[in-house]
Amino acid sequence: MPQQSQAPATQVVAALIEGARRGEASAFRELFRLHHARVHRLVYRLAGRSMDVDDLVQTVFVEGFRSLPAFRGDALFSTWLGRIAVRVTMHAVRKPRLPTTPLELAGDAEHGGVGPEQTAVDREGLARLDRLLASLRPKPRVAFVLHVLEGYSMDEIAVMVSASVAAVKVRVHDARREIERRARKDAWFAEWLPPEEAR
């Protein structure tokens, strides 16, 4: 189970899923409100700021809600939605594309999932993390984001990406090595490293 943010109570989510299966619009809305921030963060980390993150988030929820009859409850709803988010995002990332500004905020130079309230330091850090992640190949990036940044276990990731646990471990290992190498060269990240690591 991901560690980074508070998961909504399981019973509440189960009741909402039942409502959504009956077609109750209020249940759909509540499920969206409970999960959109987490899905947005995951999609952003997987896709980067050059993608239309809002559009991908919408697609994740549309696919998720349409597939609710297939949700058996074997995993947490958030994990199941995360799996859809990975599939939708990676599908979009693999397609050839041009850089784009999200339609909703076209003309907003600050945009990219980063709000005006975010400090300049955070914005720079986020942009540098974005570049670090962009240097990874897609599969190691997914494994790294899910395990290291989002806190999913290797077993959960194996289910989410339809791979063996051993394969996921190798992907995370490869990504970590690449990130270590690049973080040591990056002045912004070097400040956070133990003194003997920062060179």
Added chain:
Amino acid sequence: MRCFATESELVSLMDGRLDAAHELAVHAHLETCEDCRRRAALWGRLVPVMRGLAPEPPDLMRARRMEVEIERRLSERPLPRRAPGRVVAWGAFAVAAAAAVVLVARFRGEAIAPASGLVARVTSMTGTARAGGVELRTGAALAGDQPIDVDGTASFALADASVTIQGPARLTVAGDVAHVALGLERGTLTAEVAHRAAGATFAVRTHEARVEVRGTRFTVQAGVGRSTVAVQEGRVAVFAGNGGERAVAAGEHVALEGAAFVADEPQAPPAVEAPPEAAPRPCEATAPSCETTARQARASMRAGEAARALRLVEGAMAARLDCVEASANASSCHDELRYLRAEALRQDGRFDAAVTAYKALDHHGAPAAMRQNAFYAAAQLEQRLGRPAAARADFERALTAAPSGALREEALMGAMDSAAAAGESDVAADLATRYLAAFPNGLGAARAHVLVTARSHAR
């Protein structure tokens, strides 16, 4: 435990997710392995920093817009796919369909692509025609985007089409066999075009208009600041630069000046008596599916190619005019295309046209949520264009379209703020009172209190 296994457990160790036995094993390895200790220290620092570098979640307004878009997409029923057997029927219908005209006129014409595989040949000549200073003779082949100056009358043959130019005229020929693009700078062009396959285009561009044709006889006249289109066969959809659209039947004509249609102009007699129209074919066989068009248009907009998205949507809208909608989803298909057109116009920076296109959705029985979203988007553009009174009216229309819709709070807040910006203080105070009654703790409650208090002080 070895180094690889230890490394794999480091994040779980930090997150406190290891059981006691695993935790002991990891610590035991770390005590004996300096490399892993260093790595654990490094990631012990990096992980919290990286996790803290998260994008801010969408704010309330953005989340609401996403919610509305999700609801809209969920409300779309899956459109039926074309059955494989229809390919045979397609050919039979092709014989029957003799006349169908689709004209798409747009104020901002797009640059014509250089010619690729398209050859036009001069078939007859009365007077002179020159291309690049070289006089053309009957039988000459044209392949290139050099302008052709015609003084007199010249006829050209293209694949599946013949074109006659009456001078003084200037013409450019570009595109390819499936996508013919003629540019008419001045003069009169009469074309006879065989019915084209779904997705194929035949376009004539003037300064005022872009005219797309799927198969018919028609005449385009390009003058100074004015273009006219007369249709002899089939039916026509004309999209003006200001976002308006109009259907024109055989025997009718339409004129455009600047960005708009010329209103209520008496109909000129058709140049050629219109023959009876052939039986229309089903849209499934002749027009690209809404689902495909919508997907392609959205992809184009995501890629920042608003002009391409517009071309796709307008082409699909036009293609559906000369066919019979058999699907029960026809109405939602048309609305979907209209909505996408408005979105594409907005992305293209054509805000006035986008406002008109959004508002056009109110006249076609579109779903309430879509109408609310459209009016809300139009109102936002009106605000951006510095027209607060118009914005207020559109925000109120958004409320009326779906009184309990997802954007009701934002629409009421927008109406209230726009009225205040327009100097309509009484209206603003009334709206503020409504807002406070419905959303006493809403985002705009503080501003609403200010407006209500200001009125009571003024009295």
